[in-house]
Amino acid sequence: MLEHGGNLRDAAKRFGRDDWVDLSTGINPRWYPAPALEGNAWHRLPEPDPALTVAAQAYYGAPHMLPVAGTQAAIQTLPRLRAPSRVAVSAPSYAEHAHHWAGHGHTLTLTPYDELEAAVAHNDVVVVVNPNNPTGTVVPAEQLLQWADQLAARGGWLVVDEAFGDTMQHNSVAAHTARPGLVVLRSVGKFFGLAGIRLGFVGAHADLLRDLADLLGPWTISGPAQQIALTALTDHAWQADTRRELHASGARLRALLAAHDIRSSGTPLFQWWAEAQPEAFWQHMAERGIWVRLFTQAARGIRLGLPPDEAGWQRLHAALTEWTNR
Structure with missing residues (x-):
């Protein structure tokens, strides 16, 4: 690990x-101060609460979102949804991205931020942590959307990890994730300080989210986590x-x-x-x-x-x- x-x-x-x-x-x-939980949060199987998805879509401004057990769950699973591909991951950045794309038959290149634009032309998938962890480097949203269009035109993906994006929502590209090939990861753990509930969201085209949900399986988010997050996401x-x-x-x-x-x-x-x-x-x-x-x-x-x-x-x-x- x-x-x-x-x-x-x-x-x-x-x-x-x-x-x-x-x-x-x-x-x-x-x-975020967690609210008192309903008693059945500990008893019932945690079927997905549609209200949580609606709250996430409103908070992040995304047309479609899938709750996941922390963005880590998506980082580990997304590489399994593609055939072997050429993948460029922003470097330095959150190491789990490169670690998981390096598996599953993909060809990985660690790419400095000032070389990402050139990498778009030569790769099938480009992963950008934005703002970057650990350096704080930021790629403007307009640039990201151009890259997403270039990649999508040949069946590629742009994966944007916005785990630290809550303090600069103006630069998020989550609102544009209805288009094919653009995937955005958001975290409840960082801004809300709720890393312990293991909850994040993926914004992407509905077909990709359906495939991701099928691979992740049922009951991925606990009942208590859903109740706490719903309150946090709606507490403006x-x-x-x-x-x-x-x-x-x-x-x-x-x-x-x-x-x-x-x-x-x-x-x-x-x-x-x-x-x-x-x-x-x-x-x-x-x-x-x-x-x-x-x-x-x-x-x-x-x-x-x-x-x-x-x-x-x-x-x-x-x-x-x-x-x-x-």
């Missing part, structure tokens, strides 16, 4: 402490307040890093930079109870998310000061 953030048990075992500030995931540290006041808070917190994080001579990029939920000494920085932070995401492969660097409270901000500031003055 690939390594991911959020592995606090590993951190505690390795460093022998339990007072962690977990900045390793980029998940909103102020999660919470969504508006949270977007304002995240933009302010994201700007604060970027300014804090800049004050310590770190020039970062990212989204309101996380910042990333190509740290010259990533292992040393990660070790320095871990020894102070701050768990950040270390990247050592295609993109050597550090990604960190938002502290959950003022005490967390102060601990991060102190650790950065010690790093700068070492």
Whole structure:
């Protein structure tokens, strides 16, 4: 299995402490307050709730959506819906995409963002994480739609992972997923801070969604997850307040890093930079109870998310000061 953030048990075992500030995931540290559940949520088989799909279509602006057990379920399954293809995956980006497209007979190319346009002409499938995780790079929606049309004209796909797209809905291409060949992945885990319920959505042409649903099988989303997500997706006041808070917190994080001579990029939920000494920085932070995401492969660097409270901000500031003055 690939390594991911959020592995606090590993951190505690390795460093022998339990007072962690977990900045390793980029998940909103102020999660949506889950409502009280109906009693039968734990009893009934979780047949799909049409109201959840309607709420997702309204929230994401998509004509058709399929609930899945986190976008990870779609990432693992989509490669099984195509015959062996030439696939370009944006790099660096969320590693699970390349990991799964590399299987099932596909020919994979890891493609830097500035080479994606050229890759469209030579591949059957192009996968773009937008905004990118971990760097925050953004491809304009207009460009993505042009690529989608080019690929669809020869039976290809453009897969756009918008897991971190909730703070920049204006750049989403989910509204255009009725056209063949455009697939959009959205996550409830990041913006809503509900990674534990394992829920995401796929926007695509109805025929592709039908094939994906058949392959995933029945009862993929638990009853409690459906009830919680339905409330979250329709709580417009919470969504508006949270977007304002995240933009302010994201700007604060970027300014804090800049004050310590770190020039970062990212989204309101996380910042990333190509740290010259990533292992040393990660070790320095871990020894102070701050768990950040270390990247050592295609993109050597550090990604960190938002502290959950003022005490967390102060601990991060102190650790950065010690790093700068070492």
